[in-house]
């Protein structure tokens with residue numbers, strides 16, 4: 001029998017067999033984040049036989065594994081007034097953002113993000129994204145020697161109220 005047909009038949013059979021109500025999203029989510037949850041047995045039993053909830057569970061599992069970490073940097077008032085050259089650290093000093101505006105053309109500049117040790121060792125070779133206060137992607141790159149940097153056009157339009165740094169685990 002064709003694999004697809006067999007799978008569909010099996011799923012239909014299982015659906016008929018599943019008499020209890022489907023799991024809620026929060027019940028499925030609780031399996032991912034907690035070990036000691038009420039009704040754990042019932043949830044696991046349902047998951048074992050219900051193809052629909054099983055699909056949902058695997059979608060959530062994948063999303064959780066791809067989860068990115070986001071750090072926020074809040075520049076001081078002085079830094080947001082004078083872009084010329086500024087250096088902004090995220091809380092705990094994990095990341096340092098440097099903005100260098102061109103002397104000749106105030107619309108241009110270079111922005112870099114430096115990751116400090118020991119985090120830099122973990123993130124070396126992985127993607128880093130810097131977003132501005134309006135959540136626009138400003139710099140995107142793979143971390144090399146603890147740093148990513150990029151030339152920026154229209155540097156004067158960047159919202160410097162805050163920055164978001166996205167990285168993977």
Ligand SMILES: [Zn+2]
Nearest residue numbers: 022023050053
């Ligand atoms: Zn179900």
